[in-house]
Amino acid sequence: MKKHNRRIYLIIILMINFILTGCWDNYELDTISIVTGLGIDAAENDDEINLTLQVDKIKGDTGYEKGDIGPSSSFLIMNTTDKGILSAIDKLERQTPRSIFLHHNQVIVFGKEQVKKGIKKHMDVFIREHQMRMETWVLVSDGTAKEILSTPMEQEENSSIGLSKMIFSGSRDYESFSVKLIDLTSRLMEETTSPVIPIITAKNEGGSSEVEISGLAILKGDKYIGELDLEKVRGYSWIMGNCRETPLDINTEYGYIDASISNIKLKNKPKFGADGPFISIDFKGDVTIREIQGFEGMNTEKTFAILQKACVEQLKKEILDCFNYSQDLNADIYGFGEEFYRRYPKDFERMKEYWDEIYPELDMKIEVALEVTDTGKVLNSLYMEEQSDENR
Amino acid sequence: MKIDNGKISASQFMFTVACFIQASSLLTAFFMSVTKQDSWIVSIIGFFIGMIFLWIYTALMKRFPNKNLVEINDLVLGPVIGKIFSCMYIYFFLTLSALNLKDMGDFVGMAIMPNTPTIVILALFMYICAWAVRSGIEIVTRYSLLFTLTASLIIIATFFIAYNQIDLNNFLPIFNQPFIKYVQGTHIISTIPFGEVVVFLMITPNIEIPINKIRKYFILGFAIGGISLILIVLRDIAVLGNVITLFTFPSFETLRMMRLSGTLGRMEVLFAVILITLMFFKISFLYYVSVLAISQIFELNSYKNLVVGVGTIIVIYSFNLYYSMIQHMEYGSNITPFQWLIYEFLLPLITLIVAKARKLSSSEEGN
Numbered sequence: 001m002k003k004h005n006r007r008i009y010l011i012i013i014l015m016i017n018f019i020l021t022g023c024w025d026n027y028e029l030d031t032i033s034i035v036t037g038l039g040i041d042a043a044e045n046d047d048e049i050n051l052t053l054q055v056d057k058i059k060g061d062t063g064y065e066k067g068d069i070g071p072s073s074s075f076l077i078m079n080t081t082d083k084g085i086l087s088a089i090d091k092l093e094r095q096t097p098r099s100i101f102l103h104h105n106q107v108i109v110f111g112k113e114q115v116k117k118g119i120k121k122h123m124d125v126f127i128r129e130h131q132m133r134m135e136t137w138v139l140v141s142d143g144t145a146k147e148i149l150s151t152p153m154e155q156e157e158n159s160s161i162g163l164s165k166m167i168f169s170g171s172r173d174y175e176s177f178s179v180k181l182i183d184l185t186s187r188l189m190e191e192t193t194s195p196v197i198p199i200i201t202a203k204n205e206g207g208s209s210e211v212e213i214s215g216l217a218i219l220k221g222d223k224y225i226g227e228l229d230l231e232k233v234r235g236y237s238w239i240m241g242n243c244r245e246t247p248l249d250i251n252t253e254y255g256y257i258d259a260s261i262s263n264i265k266l267k268n269k270p271k272f273g274a275d276g277p278f279i280s281i282d283f284k285g286d287v288t289i290r291e292i293q294g295f296e297g298m299n300t301e302k303t304f305a306i307l308q309k310a311c312v313e314q315l316k317k318e319i320l321d322c323f324n325y326s327q328d329l330n331a332d333i334y335g336f337g338e339e340f341y342r343r344y345p346k347d348f349e350r351m352k353e354y355w356d357e358i359y360p361e362l363d364m365k366i367e368v369a370l371e372v373t374d375t376g377k378v379l380n381s382l383y384m385e386e387q388s389d390e391n392r
Numbered sequence: 393m394k395i396d397n398g399k400i401s402a403s404q405f406m407f408t409v410a411c412f413i414q415a416s417s418l419l420t421a422f423f424m425s426v427t428k429q430d431s432w433i434v435s436i437i438g439f440f441i442g443m444i445f446l447w448i449y450t451a452l453m454k455r456f457p458n459k460n461l462v463e464i465n466d467l468v469l470g471p472v473i474g475k476i477f478s479c480m481y482i483y484f485f486l487t488l489s490a491l492n493l494k495d496m497g498d499f500v501g502m503a504i505m506p507n508t509p510t511i512v513i514l515a516l517f518m519y520i521c522a523w524a525v526r527s528g529i530e531i532v533t534r535y536s537l538l539f540t541l542t543a544s545l546i547i548i549a550t551f552f553i554a555y556n557q558i559d560l561n562n563f564l565p566i567f568n569q570p571f572i573k574y575v576q577g578t579h580i581i582s583t584i585p586f587g588e589v590v591v592f593l594m595i596t597p598n599i600e601i602p603i604n605k606i607r608k609y610f611i612l613g614f615a616i617g618g619i620s621l622i623l624i625v626l627r628d629i630a631v632l633g634n635v636i637t638l639f640t641f642p643s644f645e646t647l648r649m650m651r652l653s654g655t656l657g658r659m660e661v662l663f664a665v666i667l668i669t670l671m672f673f674k675i676s677f678l679y680y681v682s683v684l685a686i687s688q689i690f691e692l693n694s695y696k697n698l699v700v701g702v703g704t705i706i707v708i709y710s711f712n713l714y715y716s717m718i719q720h721m722e723y724g725s726n727i728t729p730f731q732w733l734i735y736e737f738l739l740p741l742i743t744l745i746v747a748k749a750r751k752l753s754s755s756e757e758g759n
Contacts (some may be wrong), residue, residue, distance in 0.1 A: 017516055127638055130502055134635075135649050135657075182649065186635045342564035 032101040037160030039145025041111035043081045051088035052146040053078040075151045075159040085125045101231045102131035103354045105165040108138050109145040118231045120222035126181055134182040135165050140217040142201040151202045151211050170213055176237045177213055192337025192355045195219045199227060226329045235322030239281055241266045255294015257307055261285045270340045278363035279336055287311055288374040304372050312368045361377050395687055395695050398530040402601045406613035407536035413617025414543045415674035416585030417624045417643055418499060418667060422724040423639050427577035429563055432625050434577035439618040446603050446614055453596050455747055456754045457603050461593040462688040468747045478689050484735040485682040487516030490710035496671040502666045514707050517656050521676040522703045525683060526696055534679050546666050549618050553650045562633040583729040587736035594681045599710050610747040621675055642715055649721045
């Protein structure tokens with residue numbers, strides 16, 4: 001009997017242990033400020049940064065009285081200037097009644113001015129601090145980070161969550177916009193690669209403000225040197241293998257075609273030719289026709305032949321446009337240097353020092369093979385000539 | 393004279409070995425920081441070198457099926473040198489338990505409870521381990537099957553969840569580092585998780601397997617553990633790429649990256665629970681072995697009185713091992729492998745050679 005009792009006591013003590021471990025440093029929901037967005041801007045002083053935190057307001061305990069709270073008041077903005085990120089957060093902590101909780105941070109936004117100065121020294125804290133996660137999105141603001149974080153969104157109560165959803169849905173077409181902290185860190189660690197980060201622009205039109213993704217910022221080392229506009233981003237995405245199903249609109253002399261390219265098979269290989277290294281790109285894909293305007297009086301076969309040729313040319317043009325632009329900037333945004341290192345590590349050791357001179361001279365050989373596989377619900381267009389008319 | 397009369401079956405032994413090695417999956421950073429994207433090659437070579445160690449251990453097991461390591465030392469090397477050898481092993485067992493305990497504490501501190509003092513976590517943890525150890529070998533090894541299955545399922549499941557983030561280009565370039573780095577990496581992995589199975593020599597008398605089958609089960613268990621470890625290394629490299637060298641717990645960082653669409657993310661606490669469970673298994677086994685070895689050397693009738701004392705020593709010892717994570721990593725990649733090689737390879741080899749030379753054996757077939 002006594003032994004039996006002892007066992008029960010032991011079990012109770014153990015159970016209490018399990019429950020109490022979490023009590024040591026407990027955070028209740030009403031004692032923390034949940035940070036959803038973090039922005040870093042250049043401060044007046046060169047050493048310092050201007051930190052912006054977007055903190056989600058935790059609403060009242062019931063979900064019923066939602067009426068009065070408009071979307072603009074669902075988050076608050078905290079802002080301060082200090083030397084480091086965490087010291088700035090400490091400074092902010094003294095200004096608020098709640099402790100700042102970084103685990104649920106969705107986006108990190110760098111202001112353009114700060115990116116021009118360099119971001120590498122501020123990356124350390126994002127890797128080191130336990131509260132930060134490697135899957136957080138990284139963005140560059142066209143203006144300041146504060147401007148982006150304080151712009152409310154119509155559909156989302158919290159604009160940072162809105163931003164992360166925007167990137168997520170944007171990456172269905174091509175994934176170039178989905179730059180996570182881990183991707184950025186990894187590209188900063190590669191010696192020859194120029195990282196790219198999506199740019200967000202805040203627009204102020206007649207009272208209602210909105211944000212949109214407007215391109216990719218190109219960084220050389222860790223400093224901003226230029227950007228790709230949306231058309232060049234597409235050219236960039238083609239050879240990065242980031243495309244899933246991408247629309248392509250072509251104007252030919254016979255009419256206008258809107259096609260989409262899917263089922264892309266891409267081989268992207270660095271090679272050594274007779275006159276130095278070059279990149280060989282082998283691109284295969286299926287064309288789906290989405291819309292045809294014009295092509296009056298032409299039969300299907302002829303249209304398809306023109307269409308295919310036009311698509312191939314358009315693709316080549318887009319790819320080369322973007323590539324030449326990056327060569328002008330001398331920024332290896334594709335990571336071709338890294339690609340050489342991976343395939344020919346021994347040769348690259350010699351090339352590495354001169355990569356800045358090699359890259360602008362680098363050749364690109366593109367092979368594009370496209371097939372028209374899907375024409376939608378119809379075979380012919382309204383005003384196209386039917387194929388075997390006279391036999392009927 | 394046997395201190396613990398508990399018996400474990402063949403399959404239980406196999407899963408115990410497997411689980412013991414799987415529990416080391418947290419400690420991949422030691423060689424990952426040395427060999428980077430080629431760590432998987434190193435772990436495969438290390439696995440086969442571990443097989444050589446295994447051959448020595450099973451040869452000893454076959455020769456002395458009803459004796460544990462301390463008894464073998466006494467028998468083969470005589471009471472004086474044998475005792476010195478056994479004391480060295482006890483140092484090894486205690487250090488290993490303390491190191492693993494400290495790793496577990498660091499991991500919990502990092503992943504789940506950052507502000508809780510480590511001593512609280514470790515003391516509570518050791519309390520449960522002590523409970524298991526007091527109940528004997530049967531209890532310590534009973535859940536090995538369950539733990540191994542759960543861990544294997546998790547490893548396979550994480551492969552599918554991480555599929556989107558896997559980039560096979562991360563493995564390139566292959567074999568582009570100085571040769572000595574591969575030697576160092578292989579050395580680390582073959583001593584730090586794989587060679588640690590030397591502790592199983594302590595429970596030879598408790599294993600109920602025919603002598604000629606013992607090698608088969610040992611190797612099977614070793615293979616399950618080793619393959620899961622290699623899979624984890626492959627997964628981590630494929631997901632993290634060149635960033636892998638930055639982290640203290642690469643596999644945990646990989647798990648933090650995983651998410652199923654937007655809804656099911658941040659599952660790492662679930663994985664952390666599995667990892668802690670595995671660590672519990674490993675530490676309680678090491679703890680059991682240390683207690684058993686100490687009581688054996690003093691020829692006690694029962695080891696139960698020592699459990700609490702040794703547990704306290706291990707907890708305090710673990711606080712004095714190293715001051716910081718950086719020192720730990722430095723030791724783990726550069727110094728500890730050489731130290732461990734003595735206990736895992738040299739001493740058993742000497743024992744085996746002397747036993748062969750003196751034609752000593754306690755099994756009927758050996759005579």
